[in-house]
Amino acid sequence: MPSGVISSVSRLSIPSSAKSWIEVSPESHFPIQNLPVGVAAIDFEDDSSEIFNCMPIGDFVVNIDMLSQEGLIPEFDGFPLAPWSVFGGQESLREVRRAVFALLEESNSKLRDHAGLREATIHSRANIVPLMPMKVSAFVDFYSGINHASNVGRMFRPDQPPLLPNYRHLPVGYNGRASSVVPSEHDVTRPRGQFKVGDDLLFGPTRELDFELEVGFFVANDSEMGEPISIDEIEDYMLGMVLVNDWSARDVQRWEYQPLGPFLAKSFATSISPWIVSFDALEPFRIAGPGQEPPVLPHLQSSVKGHYDIQLEVGIQTAKMTRPQTICRSNTKHLYWSFIQQLAHQSSNGTPLEIGDLYATGTISGETEDSFGSLLELTWRGQNPLTMGETGETRTFLEDGDTLIMTGWGQAEGYRIGFGEVRTTVEPAPRQ
Amino acid sequence: MPSGVISSVSRLSIPSSAKSWIEVSPESHFPIQNLPVGVAAIDFEDDSSEIFNCMPIGDFVVNIDMLSQEGLIPEFDGFPLAPWSVFGGQESLREVRRAVFALLEESNSKLRDHAGLREATIHSRANIVPLMPMKVSAFVDFYSGINHASNVGRMFRPDQPPLLPNYRHLPVGYNGRASSVVPSEHDVTRPRGQFKVGDDLLFGPTRELDFELEVGFFVANDSEMGEPISIDEIEDYMLGMVLVNDWSARDVQRWEYQPLGPFLAKSFATSISPWIVSFDALEPFRIAGPGQEPPVLPHLQSSVKGHYDIQLEVGIQTAKMTRPQTICRSNTKHLYWSFIQQLAHQSSNGTPLEIGDLYATGTISGETEDSFGSLLELTWRGQNPLTMGETGETRTFLEDGDTLIMTGWGQAEGYRIGFGEVRTTVEPAPRQ
Numbered sequence: 001m002p003s004g005v006i007s008s009v010s011r012l013s014i015p016s017s018a019k020s021w022i023e024v025s026p027e028s029h030f031p032i033q034n035l036p037v038g039v040a041a042i043d044f045e046d047d048s049s050e051i052f053n054c055m056p057i058g059d060f061v062v063n064i065d066m067l068s069q070e071g072l073i074p075e076f077d078g079f080p081l082a083p084w085s086v087f088g089g090q091e092s093l094r095e096v097r098r099a100v101f102a103l104l105e106e107s108n109s110k111l112r113d114h115a116g117l118r119e120a121t122i123h124s125r126a127n128i129v130p131l132m133p134m135k136v137s138a139f140v141d142f143y144s145g146i147n148h149a150s151n152v153g154r155m156f157r158p159d160q161p162p163l164l165p166n167y168r169h170l171p172v173g174y175n176g177r178a179s180s181v182v183p184s185e186h187d188v189t190r191p192r193g194q195f196k197v198g199d200d201l202l203f204g205p206t207r208e209l210d211f212e213l214e215v216g217f218f219v220a221n222d223s224e225m226g227e228p229i230s231i232d233e234i235e236d237y238m239l240g241m242v243l244v245n246d247w248s249a250r251d252v253q254r255w256e257y258q259p260l261g262p263f264l265a266k267s268f269a270t271s272i273s274p275w276i277v278s279f280d281a282l283e284p285f286r287i288a289g290p291g292q293e294p295p296v297l298p299h300l301q302s303s304v305k306g307h308y309d310i311q312l313e314v315g316i317q318t319a320k321m322t323r324p325q326t327i328c329r330s331n332t333k334h335l336y337w338s339f340i341q342q343l344a345h346q347s348s349n350g351t352p353l354e355i356g357d358l359y360a361t362g363t364i365s366g367e368t369e370d371s372f373g374s375l376l377e378l379t380w381r382g383q384n385p386l387t388m389g390e391t392g393e394t395r396t397f398l399e400d401g402d403t404l405i406m407t408g409w410g411q412a413e414g415y416r417i418g419f420g421e422v423r424t425t426v427e428p429a430p431r432q
Numbered sequence: 433m434p435s436g437v438i439s440s441v442s443r444l445s446i447p448s449s450a451k452s453w454i455e456v457s458p459e460s461h462f463p464i465q466n467l468p469v470g471v472a473a474i475d476f477e478d479d480s481s482e483i484f485n486c487m488p489i490g491d492f493v494v495n496i497d498m499l500s501q502e503g504l505i506p507e508f509d510g511f512p513l514a515p516w517s518v519f520g521g522q523e524s525l526r527e528v529r530r531a532v533f534a535l536l537e538e539s540n541s542k543l544r545d546h547a548g549l550r551e552a553t554i555h556s557r558a559n560i561v562p563l564m565p566m567k568v569s570a571f572v573d574f575y576s577g578i579n580h581a582s583n584v585g586r587m588f589r590p591d592q593p594p595l596l597p598n599y600r601h602l603p604v605g606y607n608g609r610a611s612s613v614v615p616s617e618h619d620v621t622r623p624r625g626q627f628k629v630g631d632d633l634l635f636g637p638t639r640e641l642d643f644e645l646e647v648g649f650f651v652a653n654d655s656e657m658g659e660p661i662s663i664d665e666i667e668d669y670m671l672g673m674v675l676v677n678d679w680s681a682r683d684v685q686r687w688e689y690q691p692l693g694p695f696l697a698k699s700f701a702t703s704i705s706p707w708i709v710s711f712d713a714l715e716p717f718r719i720a721g722p723g724q725e726p727p728v729l730p731h732l733q734s735s736v737k738g739h740y741d742i743q744l745e746v747g748i749q750t751a752k753m754t755r756p757q758t759i760c761r762s763n764t765k766h767l768y769w770s771f772i773q774q775l776a777h778q779s780s781n782g783t784p785l786e787i788g789d790l791y792a793t794g795t796i797s798g799e800t801e802d803s804f805g806s807l808l809e810l811t812w813r814g815q816n817p818l819t820m821g822e823t824g825e826t827r828t829f830l831e832d833g834d835t836l837i838m839t840g841w842g843q844a845e846g847y848r849i850g851f852g853e854v855r856t857t858v859e860p861a862p863r864q
Contacts, residue, residue: 138611143692164690169633170626174692175607175699179570179784180657189658191781194602194729201601203729203780225612225701226621228862252781258596260575260606261693267607268781269657297626297635348635349623349684349700350862352611430660430782 012094012101012280016412020104021112022122024058029409029418032057032104035097036240036275036419037064040128051131055100056275056420059125062104064096066121072111073099089355090220090239093278129185130274133242134218136181137356139270140346141214141246142173144337146290148363151377168294171337171345173362176246177267181358183274184422188247190400190429191268195251205429206249208382209398213314213373213406214244215332215419216360217339218276225352231302231344237353238339240276243312243406243419244360247271250376250397272358273406273419281417285309285410289338296341299348306338312364312408314373319401320391327386330366330373332408400428444526444533444712448844452536453544454554456490461841461850464489464536467529468672468707468851469496472560483563487532488707488852491557494536496528498553504543505531521787522652522671525710561617562706565674566650568613569788571702572778573646573678574605578722578768580795583809600726603769603777605794608678609699613790615706616854620679622832622861623700627683637861640682640814641830645746645805645838647764647851648676648792649771650708657784663734663776669785670771672708675744675838675851676792679703682808682829704790705838705851713849717741717842721770728773731780738770744796744840746805751833752823759818762798762805764840832860 020032030036035055043049054061067073073096103111111117143149146163153162166172182188190205220239223229229237246266253265289307310332315324342359363373372378375397379385382396398404403425409418452464462468467487475481486493499505505528535543543549575581585594598604614620622637652671655661661669678698685697721739742764747756774791795805804810807829811817814828830836835857841850
């Protein structure tokens with residue numbers, strides 16, 4: 001095994017009975033069992049500001065750089081972490097989570113009973129701004145949501161089988177743009193692009209701005225070029241998950257995508273939730289996937305449960321609304337291909353994996369109309385606009401000033417392991 | 433204009449009459465007028481080794497880190513450069529080239545007459561190994577070679593017009609894989625992949641390993657997300673050019689590419705020439721492009737000559753051959769879309785450009801059969817194998833042990849501005 005890679009056998013499992021001395025409500029996404037990692041900025045009253053690595057718990061975040069500096073958790077490989085820095089792989093994240101868990105556990109008085117240290121290391125989540133949890137080295141987007149792929153097939157190729165012949169044999173995917181992956185609370189500017197209206201070819205602000213409900217995972221370790229990682233070892237390269245909104249300009253996409261796939265229709269922005277939720281914390285939600293028929297080739301066969309039962313929701317809040325309206329409820333269990341299969345596929349041709357690679361699933365639609373993961377599907381190409389109950393406004397695609405909110409969590413007995421939100425407001429296109 | 437961006441008006445032009453005190457033959461790719469930049473490794477006799485930034489001239493390279501340390505050229509922004517570091521934009525490269533030009537110019541005795549300094553700063557090119565000239569932040573590949581696009585259309589859609597409706601309206605392109613871009617002299621491992629043979633679906637070493645003759649350019653400056661750069665300003669974001677071999681597994685590509693474009697068929701490797709040739713040095717070879725009919729939309733219209741007259745050649749040398757055989761002669765003038773148009777298109781939707789982005793053209797085929805830029809076209813899908821004159825071997829696609837060599841240069845009166853080579857040997861697929 002390459003150095004730095006450890007077997008997933010030594011996974012960190014925080015007991016479901018564990019409690020923190022920080023109060024956490026049962027609906028919180030961030031109980032002591034979660035302890036995901038991210039980077040945040042904070043402005044202090046004296047006008048100074050700071051960027052730091054942190055872990056959310058309940059309504060707070062814990063500054064783990066400061067914990068390390070104060071000697072409350074050990075200095076780990078690569079610690080104290082520079083902002084945007086990279087964890088030294090899965091085991092490094094595991095060690096930090098283990099140490100922070102011990103410190104926040106209800107019986108541990110070291111930080112609990114030390115007001116000065118608490119003030120220096122714990123901030124209200126309401127006071128921080130989430131940044132990118134890692135520098136994204138590559139962004140790849142799959143097409144593993146079989147209901148979404150089928151819906152798109154039905155819309156655009158109505159006289160053919162909804163799925164193309166390769167769909168059940170390999171996880172179809174494509175390379176996206178890494179430089180435009182942004183965290184929650186980063187506004188997105190409506191892109192301009194080329195599209196057709198009737199016979200006219202126009203360049204201007206997209207008229208069909210859409211979201212795509214996805215999840216994704218970050219890669220923990222580098223691999224060597226020309227040396228594929230087998231599906232049995234690939235899990236050791238996976239760090240943790242985030243929610244992903246793969247913004248799409250449908251009119252631009254229709255015109256540009258033949259023959260080489262989506263390009264400018266998606267490269268302008270991708271939004272993610274700011275906390276990397278470790279696969280260790282998601283262990284209670286592992287499930288077997290759907291049966292795969294026909295059977296896949298051996299290099300994509302895995303003996304472990306590779307799917308997850310994670311509930312997903314999407315809400316819209318227009319500028320006139322006072323609260324969001326839920327427009328979609330879905331679940332990661334609707335994925336045909338598992339994360340393990342996706343990454344084994346990527347590595348099978350010897351592509352070097354890099355720390356910071358982000359692999360997203362593609363749109364995750366359920367089977368019913370209220371579980372579709374994009375406006376394209378929810379409104380069936382704009383034929384059935386959504387109505388906002390509070391204001392009576394209708395939406396086929398997103399308008400300037402609309403805020404799109406995604407959230408997701410695994411529900412355990414008495415607690416949730418959640419992702420927080422991806423919350424993004426649409427800004428008008430540049431005038432130039 | 434963003435800070436660090438300077439107008440292309442102040443371009444560095446080295447007179448065609450200039451000569452260096454280092455002897456340079458008229459066929460050399462690296463006269464004093466070129467001075468491209470790259471990174472190289474050298475092993476010394478005492479078993480020590482070094483990695484350094486350098487500029488080739490004639491049969492030598494000049495260690496520019498050492499020139500800076502010795503005070504022979506000024507310390508520039510970001511100097512001395514760390515290996516793999518990033519030049520501080522176009523103007524930083526210009527200043528280095530200006531200073532190195534002055535030092536190597538035949539009348540300058542400072543280095544010429546100082547044997548100790550010469551030995552410390554100048555190495556034979558035969559003794560160094562070229563590395564990547566920049567860390568590639570994003571790799572984008574266009575489809576701007578109109579003869580290639582037409583050939584592919586004729587092969588795969590024989591009963592339709594060879595070009596798709598969008599081809600003459602926007603530079604079709606897709607995102608490639610940045611982590612597998614490697615320099616010349618880096619062997620490439622034959623990838624394994626999924627492909628069909630008749631009705632059978634197989635996973636194994638590709639049987640249709642191909643090259644693609646391309647050029648590409650590196651980006652010099654970052655731009656802000658959501659703030660498109662207009663085509664009139666985009667040239668200030670372009671640093672310099674390299675040759676690009678976009679390796680392709682045709683059998684994998686055929687099976688995987690619908691509906692989201694090429695993925696594993698190309699992500700395993702892309703090879704580039706190791707010296708970034710500045711656009712300043714390529715100025716003498718600028719030409720008007722082909723007329724564009726129908727006229728393109730205003731955001732893609734440029735008033736400057738955006739094309740280049742650069743000769744390109746491809747050779748193959750099998751393991752049995754003692755010298756390469758030229759199999760293709762082409763020219764960058766066969767591109768339909770200019771670099772300026774490509775980058776303006778990429779930026780038009782607000783995608784943030786990053787220092788180190790590499791934009792390649794797509795395969796550059798000429799009009800005649802001996803000018804096609806891929807084996808797919810040269811053998812017309814394998815129907816007309818190539819014969820190696822020296823050994824009588826035939827090739828439809830590349831075999832293990834074959835070496836593929838690309839080269840290219842602009843021919844001026846009495847000197848050439850060249851790119852050197854992209855030389856790559858095909859290694860067998862991993863056995864696992």
